[in-house]
Amino acid sequence: MTLLEAKRRGPLRIVxxxxxxxxxxxxxxGMHEGATVxxxxxxxxxxxxxxxxNQEICVGRQLAGSILVEPLAGDSCGxxxxxxxxxxxxxxxxxxxxxxx
Amino acid sequence: xxxxxxxxxxxxxVGDVLPHVTAGVSSPPGALERPAGAPRPLQSxxxxxxxxxxxxxxxxxSTSPSQGKPIVVLVGNPNxxxxxxxxxxxxxYVDVSNYPxxxxxxxxxxxxxxxVVDTPGIYGVSAFTAEERVAREVIRRADVxxxxxxxxxxxxxxxxxxxxxxxxxxxxVALNLMDEADRRGVKVxxxxxxxxxxxxxxxxxxxxxxxxxxxREALRRARPGRPNPDLEPRLARWETRVARRGDALLVLxxxxxxxxxxxxxxxxxxxxxYRARRVRVNRLAARVIRQGTGAGAFRSRLGGVLMRPLxxxxxxxxxxxxxxxxxxxxxxxxxxxFTEGTVMGGxxxxxxxxxxxxxxxxxxxxxxxxxxxxxxxxLTITYLLGLLLPLVLGFYFLMALLEDCGYLPxxxxxxxxxxxxxxxxGLAVIPMILGLGCVxxxxxSTRMLGSERERKIATALMALTIPCSAQLxxxxxxxxxxxxxxxxxxxxxxxxxxxxxxxxLLDRFSPGRASDLLLDLPxxxxxxPGNVFNKTFRKTWSFLKEAAVYFLAGSAxxxxxxxxxxxxxIQRALAPLVTGWLRLPPxxxxxxxxxxxxxxxxxxxxxxxxxxxxxxxxxxxTVTLFVPCLASVLVILKERGRTFTALVWVxxxxxxxLVGGVVAQVARLAxx
Numbered sequence: 116m117t118l119l120e121a122k123r124r125g126p127l128r129i130v131x132x133x134x135x136x137x138x139x140x141x142x143x144x145g146m147h148e149g150a151t152v153x154x155x156x157x158x159x160x161x162x163x164x165x166x167x168x169n170q171e172i173c174v175g176r177q178l179a180g181s182i183l184v185e186p187l188a189g190d191s192c193g194x195x196x197x198x199x200x201x202x203x204x205x206x207x208x209x210x211x212x213x214x215x216x
Numbered sequence: 217x218x219x220x221x222x223x224x225x226x227x228x229x230v231g232d233v234l235p236h237v238t239a240g241v242s243s244p245p246g247a248l249e250r251p252a253g254a255p256r257p258l259q260s261x262x263x264x265x266x267x268x269x270x271x272x273x274x275x276x277x278s279t280s281p282s283q284g285k286p287i288v289v290l291v292g293n294p295n296x297x298x299x300x301x302x303x304x305x306x307x308x309y310v311d312v313s314n315y316p317x318x319x320x321x322x323x324x325x326x327x328x329x330x331x332v333v334d335t336p337g338i339y340g341v342s343a344f345t346a347e348e349r350v351a352r353e354v355i356r357r358a359d360v361x362x363x364x365x366x367x368x369x370x371x372x373x374x375x376x377x378x379x380x381x382x383x384x385x386x387x388x389v390a391l392n393l394m395d396e397a398d399r400r401g402v403k404v405x406x407x408x409x410x411x412x413x414x415x416x417x418x419x420x421x422x423x424x425x426x427x428x429x430x431x432r433e434a435l436r437r438a439r440p441g442r443p444n445p446d447l448e449p450r451l452a453r454w455e456t457r458v459a460r461r462g463d464a465l466l467v468l469x470x471x472x473x474x475x476x477x478x479x480x481x482x483x484x485x486x487x488x489x490y491r492a493r494r495v496r497v498n499r500l501a502a503r504v505i506r507q508g509t510g511a512g513a514f515r516s517r518l519g520g521v522l523m524r525p526l527x528x529x530x531x532x533x534x535x536x537x538x539x540x541x542x543x544x545x546x547x548x549x550x551x552x553x554f555t556e557g558t559v560m561g562g563x564x565x566x567x568x569x570x571x572x573x574x575x576x577x578x579x580x581x582x583x584x585x586x587x588x589x590x591x592x593x594x595l596t597i598t599y600l601l602g603l604l605l606p607l608v609l610g611f612y613f614l615m616a617l618l619e620d621c622g623y624l625p626x627x628x629x630x631x632x633x634x635x636x637x638x639x640x641x642g643l644a645v646i647p648m649i650l651g652l653g654c655v656x657x658x659x660x661s662t663r664m665l666g667s668e669r670e671r672k673i674a675t676a677l678m679a680l681t682i683p684c685s686a687q688l689x690x691x692x693x694x695x696x697x698x699x700x701x702x703x704x705x706x707x708x709x710x711x712x713x714x715x716x717x718x719x720x721l722l723d724r725f726s727p728g729r730a731s732d733l734l735l736d737l738p739x740x741x742x743x744x745p746g747n748v749f750n751k752t753f754r755k756t757w758s759f760l761k762e763a764a765v766y767f768l769a770g771s772a773x774x775x776x777x778x779x780x781x782x783x784x785x786i787q788r789a790l791a792p793l794v795t796g797w798l799r800l801p802p803x804x805x806x807x808x809x810x811x812x813x814x815x816x817x818x819x820x821x822x823x824x825x826x827x828x829x830x831x832x833x834x835x836x837x838t839v840t841l842f843v844p845c846l847a848s849v850l851v852i853l854k855e856r857g858r859t860f861t862a863l864v865w866v867x868x869x870x871x872x873x874l875v876g877g878v879v880a881q882v883a884r885l886a887x888x
Contacts, residue, residue, distance in 0.1 A: 137732070140339070144372050145372045147494050148491075158630070161633040164520065166516070173629040174733065176633065
């Protein structure tokens with residue numbers, strides 16, 4: 116599934132960014148291969164808005180169509196997720212998924 | 217053994233040469249020491265606040281001499297507050313805003329015995345955009361780096377920090393936006409960060425200047441940070457072949473320009489090194505960042521509303537309507553009516569005429585030159601202070617609000633698809649909106665765009681179709697006052713069709729395609745009143761200073777031509793074009809002539825003619841499309857070259873008279 120096809124869902128894991136230059140740019144801002152994003156939303160017929168912790172990244176439509184992602188439903192629950200790179204202290208969101216940190 | 221390794225043995229760190237180093241960071245295992253002969257240390261009295269500040273913005277800063285003073289370079293991601301540090305250290309103001317690309321050129325100032333250099337916001341030291349190239353050149357030659365990071369987005373920002381550590385540059389990290397991090401529930405373990413990076417980390421809140429004293433002190437103890445351990449064996453091969461460790465890293469990462477400087481083939485390890493750096497940064501972030509719950513959900517939802525087409529476009533229309541009402545009605549009619557009509561017309565001009573008459577009589581050539589209908593004194597003062605000052609002040613106030621609140625990047629997301637149809641991506645909307653302020657600055661801000669193709673298309677569109685602040689203010693005044701709703705709608709429709717049409721043509725005939733949008737959005741923030749007013753007044757003052765010279769010269773030329781009979785000759789010569797083709801009064805000829813120097817001068821002259829009916833539309837369309845002002849032409853020449861500038865200049869003259877004439881003739885056929 117591509118980031119564009121993910122429509123309005125999350126969390127997702129970025130599996131593959133084919134273009135080397137784009138991969139480098141994405142890696143710098145933390146949207147690298149293997150990174151987890153909280154949600155992705157296609158803005159009308161335009162770009163995709165990716166939310167990742169406190170970051171909001173706008174990815175052009177064509178580029179989003181080339182980035183491969185996989186859903187992580189049930190494994191991760193957004194910014195307060197034990198799978199995320201940054202551990203969290205609050206368990207409020209985790210209770211939605213029956214987990215606490 | 218490599219030069220860097222040799223120097224490490226000598227222990228030649230910045231702190232070692234300072235006379236009174238307080239307890240700072242002990243050198244961690246693996247931390248690099250400063251290579252001798254490369255970065256110079258700061259003296260103990262360096263970076264004293266506001267001492268002898270003489271900053272001059274100039275993108276030649278990267279190559280200009282710094283009079284032997286050590287250079288402190290401010291480096292960080294976009295919108296983390298670097299310019300606030302620069303303002304505080306040098307006492308010199310540079311723009312602070314909330315959109316990527318605020319700092320488009322290098323700003324240089326002095327603070328005590330050091331030179332401080334502000335750089336454009338970057339995510340890494342590389343050459344993906346023109347801005348990054350500019351920043352890279354300065355960073356490569358830095359003696360000390362102050363890396364400003366956003367505490368609420370540390371995982372993102374630390375990539376650049378780690379790269380600076382890998383480059384072996386003596387540095388200090390300013391952990392800025394601590395207040396925003398608190399609000400978002402982000403806790404940062406600064407002590408652990410110091411251990412991981414091997415450099416001093418100072419918590420700061422730049423808008424309140426909190427922590428600046430500690431940063432100044434820490435800069436004297438700056439030292440190279442801890443590089444990625446896996447990097448050393450790979451760097452060793454290159455370090456002996458280049459002047460600086462940082463250059464070795466850039467060559468290894470495949471930087472073609474740096475490699476070419478040394479006559480080397482660039483290494484192809486960027487992908488691998490970036491991945492390794494990101495892995496280290498994520499591990500580091502996991503240790504130092506604790507994410508709790510905090511505010512931010514509302515701003516995030518509001519941001520979504522601004523960017524979704526269903527809600528975003530109506531909001532955009534509302535914003536434009538507010539700008540039109542504020543600028544076109546409130547400022548251009550009510551306020552200008554008072555300043556130009558009551559103050560200038562009622563008091564100042566009569567006073568000046570009496571003054572000139574008392575010295576030179578009230579009927580001779582001298583009186584005509586200085587206080588006649590084109591009088592150098594009367595015309596300049598009335599135009600500048602009575603008419604343009606309120607308009608420009610109002611416009612820059614609105615722009616400052618838009619720039620500071622974070623709306624512009626969201627507008628880029630909203631318009632990305634539309635911009636794609638004219639060969640640009642959404643990011644190009646930012647220079648184009650800035651072009652409404654001043655095409656000169658906006659032409660430089662196209663550096664933020666990803667390719668030369670996009671920079672050319674955006675510059676051409678700005679030069680051809682975007683009116684600048686003073687011109688826009690007058691256009692709004694004329695349309696709202698003399699035109700009315702239908703003329704305004706027709707003007708907007710013509711400009712939108714032209715923008716789209718020219719954009720489509722440029723897209724079609726320029727090789728390549730629009731680059732993809734990849735935009736890290738800065739958070740929505742309430743504009744800080746102090747910054748908004750500061751920026752408004754500074755930009756307005758800067759405009760007045762620049763425009764005054766041109767207006768004085770323009771008035772003098774007009775006045776001399778008027779007295780000598782040259783004006784009537786020019787009007788007769790241009791009559792077929794101006795009165796025949798454009799169906800405008802013969803006096804319009806002088807407006808277009810002066811418009812070649814300053815666009816708003818043309819608009820002002822047309823405003824004075826009190827046009828009506830179709831003439832309003834023809835005049836405003838023609839003057840909008842007319843040549844960019846002299847300052848803009850010079851910047852475009854510098855940024856895009858002679859051929860491009862010549863094409864734009866000739867194209868804008870041709871387009872202005874072609875479209876204006878077509879509108880005039882259609883109106884004539886329609887009996888308007």
